[in-house]
Amino acid sequence: MYTSFFGLNEKPFAITPDPRYLFMSERHGEALAHLVYGVTESGGFMQLTGEVGTGKTTLVRTLLQNKLPNNADVAVVLNPRLSVIEFLETICEELGILAPENRGSVKALVDSLNHQLLRAHAEGRRVILVVDEAQNLSRDVLEQVRLLTNLETAKQKLLQIILIGQPELRDLLAREDLRQLAQRITGRYHLEPLTREETAQYIEHRLRVAGALGEIFDSSAKREVFRLTSGVPRLINVICDRALLGAYSKETRRVSRRLVRSAAAEIKGIPYTTPLLRWAIPVVGAVAIAVIAASVWPLLGQRSDSAPAQQMDTASRAGNTVPARQAAQIEPITETVAEPEPRPQPEPEAEPATEPEPEPEATLDQQLLLAGELTRLAPAFEVLFSLWDLEFDEAVTNGCDLAQSAGYSCLMQRGSWSSLRQLDRPAILTLTDSRGKDHHVVLQALQGDTAQLSIAGVSVTHRFLDVTELWFGDYILLWRPPNGQTLALGRGSRGGNVVWLRESLAAIDDRYRAEPLDSSIYDAELEQRVIDFQRDHRLDVDGLAGQQTQIIINSLLGPEDTPRLTTSRLARE
Numbered sequence: 001m002y003t004s005f006f007g008l009n010e011k012p013f014a015i016t017p018d019p020r021y022l023f024m025s026e027r028h029g030e031a032l033a034h035l036v037y038g039v040t041e042s043g044g045f046m047q048l049t050g051e052v053g054t055g056k057t058t059l060v061r062t063l064l065q066n067k068l069p070n071n072a073d074v075a076v077v078l079n080p081r082l083s084v085i086e087f088l089e090t091i092c093e094e095l096g097i098l099a100p101e102n103r104g105s106v107k108a109l110v111d112s113l114n115h116q117l118l119r120a121h122a123e124g125r126r127v128i129l130v131v132d133e134a135q136n137l138s139r140d141v142l143e144q145v146r147l148l149t150n151l152e153t154a155k156q157k158l159l160q161i162i163l164i165g166q167p168e169l170r171d172l173l174a175r176e177d178l179r180q181l182a183q184r185i186t187g188r189y190h191l192e193p194l195t196r197e198e199t200a201q202y203i204e205h206r207l208r209v210a211g212a213l214g215e216i217f218d219s220s221a222k223r224e225v226f227r228l229t230s231g232v233p234r235l236i237n238v239i240c241d242r243a244l245l246g247a248y249s250k251e252t253r254r255v256s257r258r259l260v261r262s263a264a265a266e267i268k269g270i271p272y273t274t275p276l277l278r279w280a281i282p283v284v285g286a287v288a289i290a291v292i293a294a295s296v297w298p299l300l301g302q303r304s305d306s307a308p309a310q311q312m313d314t315a316s317r318a319g320n321t322v323p324a325r326q327a328a329q330i331e332p333i334t335e336t337v338a339e340p341e342p343r344p345q346p347e348p349e350a351e352p353a354t355e356p357e358p359e360p361e362a363t364l365d366q367q368l369l370l371a372g373e374l375t376r377l378a379p380a381f382e383v384l385f386s387l388w389d390l391e392f393d394e395a396v397t398n399g400c401d402l403a404q405s406a407g408y409s410c411l412m413q414r415g416s417w418s419s420l421r422q423l424d425r426p427a428i429l430t431l432t433d434s435r436g437k438d439h440h441v442v443l444q445a446l447q448g449d450t451a452q453l454s455i456a457g458v459s460v461t462h463r464f465l466d467v468t469e470l471w472f473g474d475y476i477l478l479w480r481p482p483n484g485q486t487l488a489l490g491r492g493s494r495g496g497n498v499v500w501l502r503e504s505l506a507a508i509d510d511r512y513r514a515e516p517l518d519s520s521i522y523d524a525e526l527e528q529r530v531i532d533f534q535r536d537h538r539l540d541v542d543g544l545a546g547q548q549t550q551i552i553i554n555s556l557l558g559p560e561d562t563p564r565l566t567t568s569r570l571a572r573e
Contacts, residue, residue, distance in 0.1 A: 002248035012210035050191030053234025193231035374456035375439035
């Protein structure tokens with residue numbers, strides 16, 4: 001899509017940690033030097049922290065791929081939410097150690113690991129353990145990590161450990177009960193975000209790696225990116241990627257400050273606010289909370305007075321169990337009475353057979369891990385094509401090229417659930433599992449707070465919240481452009497697509513009518529009608545009829561056989 005438009009070999013701002021795109025800022029260089037020294041010289045215990053998206057994982061991947069000696073064996077733990085047994089089993093699996101007979105024994109696992117470490121040491125090999133997202137390690141697992149540092153010879157540690165985590169990791173290791181572990185850390189480094197100058201250099205660096213020959217982002221756009229992201233590389237990637245898509249839809253090869261702002265506003269979780277608004281939001285929020293509290297408090301008090309039984313029940317559930325214990329200690333007073341003659345008891349009726357409890361359904365992450373290579377892009381395109389009653393040729397490597405030959409077009413961008421509802425088309429979502437691997441699934445339908453997905457051809461249903469945890473907003477959808485052309489229309493455009501735009505807007509609502517209907521020139525009046533339409537349908541208000549605007553128009557007027565995410569048509573507001 002936009003890569004060929006800008007003369008790029010690939011997308012320059014992908015959020016996957018690719019060592020080829022590592023920008024060696026002063027702080028990134030220092031952090032990498034600390035890691036290299038820790039695993040090659042000191043034989044120590046290293047800690048690397050940084051805010052989310054600052055490039056920690058990319059640094060470690062660069063270390064593992066390019067900076068390690070040839071005699072190094074590496075174990076990488078990506079999912080730290082493990083028990084002690086699971087943690088040790090993962091390390092053994094990473095190092096190719098056969099599981100002991102007593103697999104559930106900590107001692108057996110540690111003994112197997114120790115034997116392997118001694119064997120590696122005798123062969124002159126280094127063994128390195130890398131734990132990502134280490135701030136999520138439990139207290140027991142951290143204690144086990146400390147014990148692993150005891151595996152040593154008279155002169156050297158047998159296992160070199162690198163803990164990578166968010167700033168919470170520093171707070172965790174500062175706890176009094178973990179001081180023994182903290183004292184064994186020989187090197188610490190906290191990775192800070194990029195400066196304004198480094199942000200501009202970072203953008204240019206990634207564009208050059210992707211094959212850019214000239215400047216695409218002007219200086220004001222780079223400054224705006226820094227202001228919106230505070231120099232966090234992952235946020236920079238997200239905004240710059242969306243800005244390139246916006247520039248492509250407008251057929252401009254320069255990304256301006258305005259395009260960057262528009263991109264940030266469309267991305268979930270990165271709203272654009274002016275400095276004044278950012279100052280005012282906390283103040284207004286505090287006032288609102290005070291007003292709500294003042295109005296709700298009397299109601300809460302009134303409700304409590306009218307429901308003493310509910311209060312007592314709540315207090316009991318909160319842990320006020322002393323009266324219950326005291327009552328349990330009082331022996332009941334019983335009277336001696338003559339026992340009646342026993343009566344013949346009827347035979348007990350056979351209890352009805354109880355159905356076995358259903359097994360818990362697999363999580364979305366588990367389903368993706370099980371699917372593996374079956375979630376490649378080509379099978380996802382095949383499912384998407386079937387929803388449009390199109391034939392898919394497995395020999396074609398690019399599904400969008402195949403769609404174009406059939407008179408359809410792909411829209412590839414990053415958005416949110418609201419934008420998908422608005423476009424109302426089935427889409428291919430890119431999901432990332434807990435191990436960092438990307439999967440392509442098809443979003444078939446939306447209903448309530450659930451999404452119907454096709455994973456490797458199997459239809460499953462999950463909550464939005466579960467999908468959102470694995471989805472960073474990337475999607476691909478198909479649509480039918482007018483006359484098979486996907487040109488963005490703006491002031492001065494000419495041709496049959498302009499006539500289609502005039503007639504379509506008039507058919508949707510007379511308020512959007514721009515005379516004469518048969519004119520093939522995009523004039524000022526038509527531009528105003530497009531602005532009115534965009535404002536009414538919560539689109540970017542720029543007066544340009546790009547792909548999103550055309551898709552919404554197409555949805556309002558499209559044939560009934562067009563596949564939809566929802567059963568209802570878009571509201572004509």
